[in-house]
Amino acid sequence: MAVFPAKRFRASSYESTIPARYRASLQRHPFLLFGLPFIATMVAGSFFLTPATALRYERHDRKVKQMTKEEELGIGKDRRRIDLKEEYYRLAAKDLDNWEQKRVKRLPGEHDGIL
Template sequence: MPTFQSKSFTGESRINSLTQRIRQHPFLLFGLPFIVVVVGASFGLSQLTQTKFDHRDMRHKKVEKEEALGIGKDRRKLSIQEEYWRLQAKTEEDWEQVRIERPNGSDQH
């Protein structure tokens, strides 16, 4: 029965060659990732800043529309609780029941 030829594991030699290259060129391990992070962060921050300015401009345009319509600072703030108490304070004598005519075609007794 023939025996197989023994070959050494080449993965170890590849790892050694990679570590030698990194030692010869430390830019690949430290400099390149640093530059990628700085450039990527610059693009990301520019998008966030643009979004912030767009939101602020939209809010200012809304205020300008209110000013054009004549809505001023003198308008009363709406409070649900105050409206509730105002409606509760009204008595039943403040309104009058008015009967309206029935629409044509509805003959219900």
């Protein structure tokens, strides 16, 4: 198995570049050069994203509007109006004692519950 040297290769021109100076400074002051910008980014991001989130929820609220009782029941201009007393008497006139039980047709391959 090959033995790798512990010393990394660095060209002499690398030491004068901005990333090399940043890496050297980062080892001396880690919080100042990494932690503080990270925390500042998180705080600034929350301030910038708050209006965007508010706008999102305002658009959602415009889509979901409060419905009247007629809209809730599905009564529009082309539908007939429903009177509760009239519906009560119409349902009461039906013969509820004379009925027949019918099985629901099952989908192919579905268990029908018959033993």
